[in-house]
Amino acid sequence: MQKYFHSVKLDEQKCKGCTNCIKHCPTEAIRVREGKARIIEERCIDCGECIRVCPNQAKLALTDGLEKLQGYDYKIALPAPSFYGQFKPEVSPSSVLGALLEIGFDDIFEVPVAAEAVSRAISAHLQQEHPRPSISSACPAVVRLMQVRFPALLEHLVPMESPMEIAGRLARERAVREKGLPPEKIGVFFITPCPAKVTAVKQPFGGSSSVDGAISMTEIYGRVLRRLEGRPVRTIDPQSSGLGIGWGSAGGENEAVKTGSLLAVDGIHSVIGVLEEIERGGLDDIDYLEAQACTGGCIGGPLVPQNPFVVRVRMRNLVKKHGSRSKAEFPGNLDFYRLQAPIRPRPVLKLADDVELALTRLEEAEKIAAELPGLDCGSCGSPSCRALAEDIVQGYAQRSYCIFELRQRLQILAAEMVELSHKPPPAMGREWKQSREGGGHNG
Template sequence: MSEQQFYHALKVDKDLCFGCTHCMNVCPTDAIRIRDGIASIRKNWCVDCGECMKSCPVDAFYVEQDDFEKIFNFKYRVAVLPSVFIGQFSKQIKECEIIDVLKGLGFTHVVPAEATVDVINESMLDELKSDRDKPMISAFCPSIVRLIQVRFPGLVNNIIPIKPPIDTTAMYYRELLQEEGKSADEIGVFYVTPCASKIATVKSPVGDDMSNVDGVINMDFLYNKVYHVLKTRSNTQFSCEETVPYLSPKGLNWSLTDGEASQMTGRCLAIDEIHNVISFLEKVENDEIINVDFLELRACDQSCAGGVLLTENRFLTVERLKNRAERINASGKYVQNISDAHRQLIKNNNYVGRVEPRSMMVLDEDMSIALKKMERVRRMMCYLPGIDCGACGAPNCESLAKDIVRKEANLSNCVFLQRMMEKSKKLDPQHSIRIIEKTWGKDRLDKDCKKKGAKDEANM
């Protein structure tokens, strides 16, 4: 197992976080603990799904991005734009208007992230015919790939080792520009991301040494910039006539739920939202699911349309993209313009190396020692109340028991056991207070009418 830590894009603003445990309770990999009254993320456990960010009542979680000014380090600045970015805007706004604004902001080229999905789909269908373990699992969603590595390591061989469109499209357009005579050093490719996990996969790609993308820009940041320009621009200031649609119907739907599964053969299932995915993978791991050929698994509800960095309602985004796809189908205008030579180039370079299991949640790599530690966990559970209140700073009693076995916590972290130990005079009350302060911070239990939900909250 690799010792290298996962890069993760989700960060905690310590000035905003007040340790409410919302994030800790929704984290699908138990990656969050409360220490000194602040949420703390275990880097090697986090899969950047964004559940913590969505649940936080004070917006204490944020997503790191590259400085937008970084694009100007390059002469040729390529924006790789996912279809869900276009889906943020109503049908009254044409794709060419959005592209025009993006170029006005500094990009020299704007390309659809899903431009290479037809070629990717061919490679995936070829893999489906191979003797790889079934059900085969899409590698499209980085959070799901990391989830499998961390929580379901026995299923890593089921992942189809084909790069997602973000990397393949970046490689393809970089090649196109170089064929036009542009220097490789002058080309900068920037992905506009709808989620945190795609930032992580650029900074720390799974199964690859490095990404073809030079930087990542948060979609909410760029959307607000584009929306502001479009809102202030009068209808007479700009008009465009579109002759070729921005993206194929398959490309428009690819990042939505069932976008991949509908293009595969055999028995294929599409499952979105990470807790739904976990429930299903548990059944797969236990051999309760049989005769399934392909699984499209996405961490977000409504897939990329539900990414944490999207501004618009996810259901409206899905509707808009599907309507655009139908209009393109009806027009018959879309023409696939990737040459045979480039198709072969993409096929030759769209495979990743082996996806390694990285089960950070195992108690020990040595199976015999792990079994002994699990027995200790069960013994710890005999003493813990099983209330799963989170007052110890861990998401539930079993997590605390495992932390104790890992020597990261003590039985006295449980507030209920503290009271019992005080009653039997095995724990000094002052020491009990110190334990609480170590988890929740000093003065946490003092009266504070300005905290969230209290009567003077508005005066914070």
């Protein structure tokens, strides 16, 4: 059985073996081998950076198709907060939600409603004793980044489920209650802005997910748009408040949590910078850190159809329009929101399971890295000279993969061959020398 599920996949046909993706991966999870990019499953956090930078569209996000709806009697769509900002201002959210009912869903449950509920739970949590800063657990790519690169900070994560999980749970409960259906006949589908959420559904942190599938926002967007252009659709009054919708763009989560001193950071490489600072013992004057892997927040997700800068403005207007309190009621019991299981480290960066052996390999890698050219060109298929050295000591690569070293060795070899060619065997003494000199005169 596959140990890790990943939404991020490679299209072998399209991959040219260029090195764009390996250099942008925040966990150095990609190598180029035999002319194709290979993802190291243990390291990949499904952030989708490689999807963004691939010039050949060879990286893709595996999502569920709409055909998966057919396995259920009653299908509920969970639109993410970022979905609301994808449409022009003249398209009302009520008709967008209504259109979802005409492309195959029987009901909707708005994730922003759950986001508002989760905000309150986080706020209550922050009023109790907590590590400073507490870190948001809403972005699954950030959580997985921490499992791999910042395991010591996992205790800072707010032990609350994401708005998606809470929405899924509330949606199913409502359908059971109101429709009298058995839970397994109800299909709950998240409209996702990113591959990280797909993985969060397929391989949840807490062992099980309340969501049955995740469908790409781009796909749903296209269908809704086409439907809206046809005859008028039904309308559904949105229950969401501006606070919940705001979660879709950077800073919105803090706006809704609004407790103590808050810091928001977006973009995976900026997130790494802030987490490093926390690891050094800094930022203990901050109560809560909102951290999102995508620049701009979820509206910057790899599966979001519209330009994030345009969407940001629309989101801001929606937030204003929808006020600060939703019409919905949600459970007040804090335990309802708590993560089912603690989030464990994924120590996949180590060079060996045994510390002694790892240290021996590390010394070897240091030596090799010092001898490599240090250009970090990526032609060897590893993201940097340093990474190549680490790959070599683990037996995943060879010294000859470095094209500069290879060229240098070829040059030496060539020089030796020339030198050798000037050393005639004694039996070929004079005649051979004459013929060479004669040739020179003729030339």
